[in-house]
Amino acid sequence: MIDWILLAELGVNGIFIGMMYSLISLGLVLIYKTSGIVNLAQGAIAMTAGYVAWALATVSGLPVLVVAPIAMAVMFGFGLMIERIALRRMIGHPVLMTIMLTLGLEIFLRGLLPGVFGAAVKRLDLGIPQAPLFVGELLLNRATLTGGVIALVLLLASIWFFGSRQGVVMRAVADDQTASWSVGIRVERAIAIAWGMSAMAATAAGILWGATQGVDWSLSLLLIKGLAIAILGGLDSIRGVLFAGVIVGVAESLATGLLDPIVGGGTRDVIASVIILGTLLLKPHGLFGEAHIERV
């Protein structure tokens, strides 16, 4: 006997959780689209943002919602700084070196911030009531609901952004860096802005997830979920992020609800990896990604 109410509840909550995960993927896609590298530090940057928001809120005594824009501005600067100090030096090196550099950054941040601020879980209170929301017979979690809606708005805003002037510039850079250079586009600046914006997306993710599960090093594990969504959607498609976010969120939510009692827990963390592997096996360029043709 299948419990349809439970299934629907898991599904709807999964959609919103998936939206919250897609904020990480949004950052990954922004960077991949402009510079062709996968930023393995995206989860750690979200974690950094969580710590920054927590520190700002604690020092100033203001509510998190007020501090959030400041945190976003700080993290935009942080993104620019990473690009300027580390990534720009790596231009001309093999892509794999750059990816390992981002992995080094992720390890560094994952050690530094809990080391400095203390490893205990920090509470980040957005002022959302704990009580679940009843829609008919469904129980919905208010925090994930709000987070999912905010994430959806940000995703739609970034789709709109790619139609604007700066967005067109970034699309041009993504298409061909040398050609963009030759028509007078400042390629470095476009890449730097992509890093800043992806750090802002990570800030949104860090604050929303920090509010639901607390701020500690485990926020950096969001990277795997973000990667799963980005790969399933195709690494260079924001539209793909939207769809894949829903798929991954629902799959994870259903797996946690249905498989966990059978295998004894822990499926939540492995489902994203299975999705990554499955996508690479069946359709390496994802649902909406462009297959790149390599010329010799």
Add this chain to the structure above:
Amino acid sequence: MFYRRSGIRHTRYQSERQLFPLGFDRFLILSVLAVLLAAPFLFDRLYVTGYLLPWLIWSSAALGLNLLMGGAGQVHLGYGAVMAMGAYGSVHLMRFGAPLELAMIAGGLISASVGIIFGAAALRVKGIYLAMATLAMQSIVDFVISQTPAISGGALATLQAPPARFLGISLSGERETYYFALLVCAVITLFMLNVRRTSFGRALAAIREKDYAAEILGISTLRYKLMAFWVSSFIGGVVGSVLAICYLRAVSPDQFHLDLSIQILAMVIVGGLGSVLGPFFGAALVLFAPILINNALGSAFSTFGMTVPIDLRAHLPLVAYGALVIGFLLYEPYGLAKIYSNVRTYLLVWPFRHAQR
């Protein structure tokens, strides 16, 4: 100066093709080997079991990963999972009564056969996708090991490694385990030194430089990439079993998490991609830098009359690995081995720098 080349004339092809044509290199290698062989009698047993033994084991693991990353140019972010399979495989076999020699090889074979499945999956795509596929492999293997009671003996259980004998010598003492690890490390090092001179090693180098170009030259790219995965995973499995039996002596799933993969990756990058000497340097720096920094920080704090916060102390290794990886990639992408080789080329002709080739 030191690495004297003047007066060395090769009159036979064999002498020119030997591994170390320069006499000083041979002298250096032999003296290091002599020190390592005499170490259990020279140094305190704390240094041998606490520093030299892990250094040898981690160096062997880094050598295995370096064949794949430096030799064939394929990224692997899940080497810890490879070692886990070897460790669990061999410990289980030994609990069933298999001798160590067989269990070690079987552990390597298990790792190689599972590793090649993931490799085959990942090789449809390359570069960044491969990195992510191996990352996924790490967490899937972690999950399977910790959630299958038949393998791990329960989610939080540790599995004792039974007492082992190698070629009739019991490995219960510290000296015996040290010599066993040294033997394994020496065999792997010899293999790595020679593999670059075989057709296999040259094919891998061609693939690393440009796989399309290699394909045009008649090298079956897929086949050699899979072979690289196989060999590297086999070594990983063998080293995993050595790690479990000689050093940890009891295995639990959390010893082989992503942290181990990252540690070994950091050793390869810090030491130098594609060099045989590199992993030894890298393992030494990555293993001992956190300890040194910890001590330095401790004395710096205590001069100001403070104690190091416990959280900072606990997270220091991660900060050190991260900083080392970033620093080396930015300033010396080919690692400590490149620094050594720069010094060596300088000293080859010192003081006649104009004679440098």
